[in-house]
Amino acid sequence: MSEVVNQINDETVTVKRPGRKPKGKQYFTKDTENAIILYNTIEDEAERNKIYDSEIKYAFDKLAENIIHTFKFYHFDIPYEDVKHEVVAFLNEKIHKYQPGKGKAFSYFSIIAKNYLIVHNNTNYNKFKNTDEVEAIDASRNVINEVLQEQEQEEMREFMNLFVTFMDTNLATFFKKHSDISVADSVLELFRNRENIENFNKKALYIMIRDRTGVKTQYITRVINMMKRIYEEMYYNYIHTGNATVSLSKFKKSEFLE
Numbered sequence: 001m002s003e004v005v006n007q008i009n010d011e012t013v014t015v016k017r018p019g020r021k022p023k024g025k026q027y028f029t030k031d032t033e034n035a036i037i038l039y040n041t042i043e044d045e046a047e048r049n050k051i052y053d054s055e056i057k058y059a060f061d062k063l064a065e066n067i068i069h070t071f072k073f074y075h076f077d078i079p080y081e082d083v084k085h086e087v088v089a090f091l092n093e094k095i096h097k098y099q100p101g102k103g104k105a106f107s108y109f110s111i112i113a114k115n116y117l118i119v120h121n122n123t124n125y126n127k128f129k130n131t132d133e134v135e136a137i138d139a140s141r142n143v144i145n146e147v148l149q150e151q152e153q154e155e156m157r158e159f160m161n162l163f164v165t166f167m168d169t170n171l172a173t174f175f176k177k178h179s180d181i182s183v184a185d186s187v188l189e190l191f192r193n194r195e196n197i198e199n200f201n202k203k204a205l206y207i208m209i210r211d212r213t214g215v216k217t218q219y220i221t222r223v224i225n226m227m228k229r230i231y232e233e234m235y236y237n238y239i240h241t242g243n244a245t246v247s248l249s250k251f252k253k254s255e256f257l258e
Contacts, residue, residue, distance in 0.1 A: 027062040031055065033105035040096055056095075060088045063106075064113055073117040090116050102243040111239070155239075162244050163231055164191045174226065179215050183223040186212045 035055030042048050064087035067073070068080070076083045094112050098105055167174075167188055175181045186209045209220050230246060238244045 028059040028106045032059045036105050037100045060091045064088050067113050073121040075121050087113050159238050180223050182213045183220050
């Protein structure tokens with residue numbers, strides 16, 4: 001499993017995604033990531049092209065192919081190979097923005113490719129709706145919704161694990177009082193056991209936290225609101241950049257950090 005930041009020493013902290021068990025032969029490996037990092041540090045164009053052709057090209061090509069087929073991005077008015085080449089070209093445009101230490105390269109480029117395809121697939125799907133039969137529209141819409149919903153659920157599970165691990169490590173950074181830390185830890189305990197909790201009624205959860213900590217409801221709300229702010233910033237960055245980052249400047253004036 002990849003490391004999670006243990007201390008916050010500067011303005012932005014990053015949480016790395018945990019590693020996954022390989023499914024079959026891996027095409028986008030740690031060597032690919034290292035090649036991308038090296039590619040971004042070299043100025044000689046010939047050397048860059050050599051690294052790209054030997055270490056990166058196949059991985060980008062396979063990544064684009066897998067995402068297109070996995071999530072059934074088929075609403076394009078150009079051949080499949082052209083769609084794949086467009087995705088790979090877009091990844092090349094963004095390759096210089098990848099920053100080592102802020103998430104795995106595979107996760108970063110997967111999110112970029114998927115978001116690119118979502119935008120362009122939906123644009124072509126709207127054209128498709130105006131010309132195809134109702135039966136075909138309904139069938140296609142269901143397929144798209146199902147695969148995107150499945151992807152969103154998987155991303156949410158992965159992000160929640162990142163968030164819980166990050167907060168576990170940095171509770172004392174965001175909260176100074178023992179009672180606040182106790183409340184935050186109780187909230188995280190609910191997150192850890194979320195698969196086993198049947199009643200997600202807000203009032204019931206507050207009672208569970210209050211019974212565990214002995215803290216009044218208004219103090220629980222203050223801590224939860226602080227955690228919500230951290231969660232929202234991390235999730236926004238996770239979805240839009242592939243990196244789960246937090247900017248400390250947004251929390252420095254918090255009553256919890258005084």
